[in-house]
Amino acid sequence: MSGFENKLFSWLWRLVSGHPRAIVGIGLVLAVASGLASARWLTLDANQDSLVSPEVPFHKRYLRNIQNFGDQEYLFVVIKTGGSEEGQAKARDFADAMAARLSARPDLVRAIHYRLGPADLGQGALLFAKLPEVESLSRMVQALAPAVDDWLARPDLPAFLTSSAQLMSGGGGGLATAGPELLAPALSAMDGFLAAMSESFGTGRAPDKPLIDLASAGEQYFFADQGRLLVMRVLPAKDYGKLDVVGPSLAFVRQCLAETRAEIPELQAGLTGRPALQADEMETTNADMTRASIGAFLLVGTLYVFVLHGLLRAGFVNLTLMAAMAWTFGFALVAVGSLNLLSMVFALVLVGIGGDYGSHLVLRYVEETERGGRVTDCVKAALMHTGPGVLTGALTSVCAFYAVLGSDFIGLAQLGLIGGTGILLCVAAMLTMLPALLLLAGRRRLFPGNLPRLGSMPLLERLTSRPAILIQLMIVASLAALPWLFKVRFNYNLLELQASGLESVAYENVLVKVADESTWFAMLSADSLDQVGELTERLEKMPSVGRIESILDFLPDRQAEKAALLNPAGERLTAVPPPDATVRSVDPAALSAALARMTEALEGLSEKLFAAGAGAEVVRVEAALKHLSDISSRLAEDPASAARLTPFQAALQQDLFAALTRLKTWLAAREVDPQNLPPAIRDLYVGADGSYQLKVSPRGNVWDFELLGHFVADLRSVDPEVSGVPVGVYESSLLMHRTFLSAALLTVLLVAAILWLECRSIFQVGLTLLPLGAGILWLLELMGLFGVDFNLANFFAIPILIALGVDGGVHFLHRARELKGGYGLFLTSTPTAVALSFATTMIGFGGLLFAHHRGLASLGWVMILGSGTCLAACLLVLPAVLKWIKYR
Amino acid sequence: MRRLLVLCLVAAFAALAVRPAAALTFAVIQPGQPGSPAEARPVMDALAAYLSGKLKVPVTAQYANDLDGTTQLLATHPDCGIVGLSFFVEQAKALQLTPIAATRPGGAARDIWRLLAPAGVTDASALNGEVAGTMLYYPKAAACLLLGRAAGTLPFALVGTNNPLRALRNVPKGKQAGVVLDRPQFKAAKVLPVLAECTVVAEREVPTSPVVRFGPATPESAQLAAVLTAMQTDPEAADLLTLLQTDGFGPVDPDLAALAMEPGSESCPR
Structure with a gap:
């Protein structure tokens, strides 16, 4: 023990032995105060964007973009259509039904995008049609105008049927003039109209849906993968004050999805997107962590009770630990003010590490008691002999946490600060409160009368009795296993960390692997429309770039030409008169004649279509003819039943008036520019500062880090200022990797420095680090053997293992100094205490092996393997070397 | 005078050259x-x-x-x-x-004419009555093209129609002995249930x-x-x-x- 250590621990002993009650009292009061204050004021910041420093350039740009263009992190409802027309029709119904449900809670769902119709495009809707289509439409409107005038003069059902029959048979220049591209929709509309008419004839009521809904005509649903998938984007409301940021929104969207699935069970649909993946990740990790924590608490508790012989000693360790954790919460409140997604796990870390310090002290106390010493002497011996090792071990552990303090990864830096300080507070509690409790209980004879049987390890004492042979065997085995070490890789794929059975993961894979789609998009900014066009042109040439969305998608080409065609057609269309409240009954004779004309027209049309080889259209006409035949036969049986169609006629009049009014507005189209686009579209692509946003999705599997790297590099060659989720994920993955690596290296250096300060001997430092080196080497070899790669979840195990591995070496070396030549080490309590420390770590992380979250499971693997190899190195390598070199 | 004649000829040629196209x-x-x-x-x-x-x-x-x-x-x-x-x-x-x-x-660069009869009939020679088709308004030529035989030697009559779909529907009903469909018509018939009630008894590729x-x-x-x-x-x-x-x-x-x-x-x- 150095002079400083001696003075420090002598002072500590005087403090503890002089005022045990005060120490326990103050500790508990502080703990209660800290606990209450943090429960009241300590907040949780669950925003993932808060994990990285806002000063890091890529993150700064991302935050600026979010501020400028708003949150655009969508949930994706993926509906599988099977690729057939029928499946696509059902998928459209599914999406409509889902959207209707989602719209009921605007407080939870901020926006839904799954189709684009003329109504969404504003007054310039018709300018989005292709020029030939506009020409067709213009011709058709002008040709139809006389028929419309006639109908407006007598707006009843028979007149409508007669005019339609004339158009179907090619009269009035209708369909033939309009061009064949309008035939299919016209047939479909006619079939739907006659089906609704037949139904109304049966019920005597107006149809449920609009008969002519121009606003939704020509709507484009967001199909992907050649129509095999329909993708809905849903923007959830977020509450960053809660752990499950999108929890209520997500639950509501899932409820809507379940209800829609029940309504249309023949379609498969699922939910994915970054918010869903993150929420599912949070939920699975929470559930996994809770399960693992409860299991670990019970197992570790049982182990403590067993090894420390009785509830009281184990209870003291746990009470002290809980007090230290409460102090740490208080520190977090004062130093940071909030916990983030990473720093919130500090409590688990303290449970795993903090308790070990107490177990070292208590085991030494038990060892001294066994020798028959007085309570005061036993506690003093435990504190004076074990305390320095505990302090050194704790300081090395603190190094692992404090090593990340300067990182731009704020989440990790805060975990480092709170976790590292928590360890210091733990060690402070274990060196003050715990000895005070032991003193108080020992003096009152509260401990059981019979003494615990200390687990000594005579087998290991014998095994290390021929140190040279053992060392040679271990060197040969380590060298033979070296090839496995080189198989260990770093896997950046974040999707592979997620639980495999999750719907969000499965559907993300569907989008990425099957449809070559992505729920991520990068964001580029442009100051002018010309620049948007120029950037789009350059991006389109890049093989890594998939879909590009920008304001240009909503600015039609050749607007002046199209307007010149549409405007005269609009002028030709007579203004629709104000609604007429008069209820007109349907004339049976006129209706019968109109139905006959319509039948004749459709039969003629089906012959023409048949001759032209248009089988699908013939089937449509046949369906329409069936409805006509049905209506005609019922009307022939009871001509008075025509009155049942009066509500239908009224609905037709109302819908057609509305449609004509809307059409006239659209035909009067003026040039569309970003300023007069509907806000729902403009706000997606035009920022608050007037700049334009381009959303660029990657081609291929964006979760593949190499492809992601190419994508980001390609985009940066076009715009170095590019941001968005792909850039953020790429950069933060690299940042995490760098942080972990530098933390591991810095930890080793700091630990070595602390050890040197304690013993002032490079040789001693080398000896202390020896089990750590061997343990990490064996860990890497075992990882290669079992095919466990490093990833962004399990890499943090390395700094922790460095701290733990050193801890064992420190305690062994401290104890060895009390012995001669390293002999008899295994007959003391130190190996048991060290083994108990590693055992509690292995138990603590062992629960993670059963985690659904594959990242957590891999963390469990690395921690268990690492703890096992570091323990083996502590028990085998260091004692053998100490004996071999006859350490004194 | 000669100069005047030349000018007249030139004018006449010019007039011919600029006359409106036929x-x-x-x-x-x-x-x-x-x-x-x-x-x-x-x-x-x-x-x-x-x-x-x-x-x-x-x-x-x-x-x-x-x-x-x-x-x-x-x-x-x-x-x-x-x-x-x-x-x-x-x-x-x-x-x-x-x-x-x-x-x-x-x-397609070539057409295919197919003679369809009610299901169960296997040979065109078993048909009796009228066989209709859009291409049968000229039965002599149609008989040669479809069957390689003179129309007069056939046991049935070839009749032109402007309603090939109706003719096809009439075949299984027995109202029509058969129907001749060209390639587009046969393609359209493939999606109709009526085709299952008919059988192709003759087929010929034609220009x-x-x-x-x-x-x-x-x-x-x-x-x-x-x-x-x-x-x-x-x-x-x-x-x-x-x-x-x-x-x-x-x-x-x-x-x-x-x-x-x-x-x-x-x-x-x-």
């Missing part, structure tokens, strides 16, 4: 095609406008889809036109028809409807052939081709000339 009459003769000439009028106008624009001469287009209409149209002495295959085979020699291009219905010149060659007819064959790659012609129910025009079918029957003959050409 108008071209284009006929579409498709007996059996559903619809009416009035309904086809917009299509004919579009065709005339297109050809006029390309040939730089005034073009008029006329349409006939029955025998009376065809007679009337022929009386106007058209220059060129699209004619049905059976019309061509029966009238080519009488009307001095010369093929200058071929239609491509559905993109598609040709584009012909009436009478001797003219510069306009040669130019017309070039314009028509270029339509497939002309974006301006895309809609028009759809209306004409052809994917474009190709070269003359080499078998076509040999199929032409002698005027008044009942027997099939060898």
Whole structure:
């Protein structure tokens, strides 16, 4: 023990032995105060964007973009259509039904995008049609105008049927003039109209849906993968004050999805997107962590009770630990003010590490008691002999946490600060409160009368009795296993960390692997429309770039030409008169004649279509003819039943008036520019500062880090200022990797420095680090053997293992100094205490092996393997070397 | 005086040189095609406008889809036109028809005619009654083309119809002994349930409807052939081709000339 250590621990002993009650009292009061204050004021910041420093350039740009263009992190409802027309029709119904449900809670769902119709495009809707289509439409409107005038003069059902029959048979220049591209929709509309008419004839009521809904005509649903998938984007409301940021929104969207699935069970649909993946990740990790924590608490508790012989000693360790954790919460409140997604796990870390310090002290106390010493002497011996090792071990552990303090990864830096300080507070509690409790209980004879049987390890004492042979065997085995070490890789794929059975993961894979789609998009900014066009042109040439969305998608080409065609057609269309409240009954004779004309027209049309080889259209006409035949036969049986169609006629009049009014507005189209686009579209692509946003999705599997790297590099060659989720994920993955690596290296250096300060001997430092080196080497070899790669979840195990591995070496070396030549080490309590420390770590992380979250499971693997190899190195390598070199 | 004569000659040549180009009459003769000439009028106008624009001469287009209409149209002495295959085979020699291009219905260079009978019938010779089809308005030619036999030797009658779908539906009902469908019609029939109640008892690959010149060659007819064959790659012609129910025009079918029957003959050409 150095002079400083001696003075420090002598002072500590005087403090503890002089005022045990005060120490326990103050500790508990502080703990209660800290606990209450943090429960009241300590907040949780669950925003993932808060994990990285806002000063890091890529993150700064991302935050600026979010501020400028708003949150655009969508949930994706993926509906599988099977690729057939029928499946696509059902998928459209599914999406409509889902959207209707989602719209009921605007407080939870901020926006839904799954189709684009003329109504969404504003007054310039018709300018989005292709020029030939506009020409067709213009011709058709002008040709139809006389028929419309006639109908407006007598707006009843028979007149409508007669005019339609004339158009179907090619009269009035209708369909033939309009061009064949309008035939299919016209047939479909006619079939739907006659089906609704037949139904109304049966019920005597107006149809449920609009008969002519121009606003939704020509709507484009967001199909992907050649129509095999329909993708809905849903923007959830977020509450960053809660752990499950999108929890209520997500639950509501899932409820809507379940209800829609029940309504249309023949379609498969699922939910994915970054918010869903993150929420599912949070939920699975929470559930996994809770399960693992409860299991670990019970197992570790049982182990403590067993090894420390009785509830009281184990209870003291746990009470002290809980007090230290409460102090740490208080520190977090004062130093940071909030916990983030990473720093919130500090409590688990303290449970795993903090308790070990107490177990070292208590085991030494038990060892001294066994020798028959007085309570005061036993506690003093435990504190004076074990305390320095505990302090050194704790300081090395603190190094692992404090090593990340300067990182731009704020989440990790805060975990480092709170976790590292928590360890210091733990060690402070274990060196003050715990000895005070032991003193108080020992003096009152509260401990059981019979003494615990200390687990000594005579087998290991014998095994290390021929140190040279053992060392040679271990060197040969380590060298033979070296090839496995080189198989260990770093896997950046974040999707592979997620639980495999999750719907969000499965559907993300569907989008990425099957449809070559992505729920991520990068964001580029442009100051002018010309620049948007120029950037789009350059991006389109890049093989890594998939879909590009920008304001240009909503600015039609050749607007002046199209307007010149549409405007005269609009002028030709007579203004629709104000609604007429008069209820007109349907004339049976006129209706019968109109139905006959319509039948004749459709039969003629089906012959023409048949001759032209248009089988699908013939089937449509046949369906329409069936409805006509049905209506005609019922009307022939009871001509008075025509009155049942009066509500239908009224609905037709109302819908057609509305449609004509809307059409006239659209035909009067003026040039569309970003300023007069509907806000729902403009706000997606035009920022608050007037700049334009381009959303660029990657081609291929964006979760593949190499492809992601190419994508980001390609985009940066076009715009170095590019941001968005792909850039953020790429950069933060690299940042995490760098942080972990530098933390591991810095930890080793700091630990070595602390050890040197304690013993002032490079040789001693080398000896202390020896089990750590061997343990990490064996860990890497075992990882290669079992095919466990490093990833962004399990890499943090390395700094922790460095701290733990050193801890064992420190305690062994401290104890060895009390012995001669390293002999008899295994007959003391130190190996048991060290083994108990590693055992509690292995138990603590062992629960993670059963985690659904594959990242957590891999963390469990690395921690268990690492703890096992570091323990083996502590028990085998260091004692053998100490004996071999006859350490004194 | 001599100088005056030369000037007069020059003026006369100049007058000849600037005289308006001759108008071209284009006929579409498709007996059996559903619809009416009035309904086809917009299509004919579009065709005339297109050809006029390309040939730089005034073009008029006329349409006939029955025998009376065809007679009337022929009386106007058209220059060129699209004619049905059976019309061509029966009238080519009488009307001095010369093929200058071929239609491509559905993109195919050859057509296939199929004789459909009620399910269970395996041989065309077992049919009795009327067999209808859009191409059967000229039964002598149609019999040769479809069955390689003179119409008079058949146990059933070939009857032209403008309602091929109705004729097909009548086959399983027993109202019609059979129906002859061309390639597009058969393709459309494939999605209809009625096809399952019919069976194909005869099938023959034949040339598609040709584009012909009436009478001797003219510069306009040669130019017309070039314009028509270029339509497939002309974006301006895309809609028009759809209306004409052809994917474009190709070269003359080499078998076509040999199929032409002698005027008044009942027997099939060898």
